[in-house]
Amino acid sequence: MPNIKVLLIENQPLTRLGVRAVLECEADVELIGETDNAADGFAMFRELRPDVTILGLRLPDSCSIDDLDNYFVETPKAKVIVLAEHAGDAEIKTALKKGAAGYICKDVSSVELVDAIRAVAGGRKYIPDDIAKILSENFGLEELTSAESNVLRMIVGGMSNKEIAFALDVSENTVKSHVQNIFGKIGVSDRTSAATTAIKRGLVRVDL
Secondary structure (H helix, E strand, O other): OOOEEEEEEOOOHHHHHHHHHHHHOOOOEEEEEEEOOHHHHHHHHHHHOOOEEEEEOEEOOEEHHHHHHHHHHHOOOOOEEEEEOOOOHHHHHHHHHOOOOEEEEOOOOHHHHHHHHHHHHOOOOEOOHHHHHHHHHOOOOOOOOHHHHHHHHHHHOOOOHHHHHHHHOOOHHHHHHHHHHHHHHHOOOOHHHHHHHHHHHOOOOOOO
């Protein structure tokens, strides 16, 4: 009899199909429910009480990192694996800090997927080697302030310093200071590189 009950919350049908196919081959793992949105997913979590919840990072009605707190308020010992399109160190750190037990990407192998579920069900953390490497490469980098994060988001949106100053109701010199601090902290020298790095590392959320 299966002893690990899994709930899958993921909006991409092909990804759900793949996870379902993998788990159907495992005698000790059972997919007890699946859905494609955050609201239904949390309702199913409360009703079904899974041993492990696989939570897609980007859902039509929410970013799962914003919702993680709800799972642990409902069930302090909830075991959640975040499933993402790619590994951005800022998002990984936030997910783990909020209590996620694992973080995997959608190109994960079937073996790694099952290993992750078993590890998390057993009370362990699961971070694949490639994601651990990304975290180690960015370890110790100074975090952006909330003001700098806001400015970086606007840079990614293509706004000029003048436009950012107007939007935030601050001086252009203040914006320039934030921009220089951002460049130094994320290790870039121009706005294009800043935007690219922000998206790659998950410093700025981009809805695709």
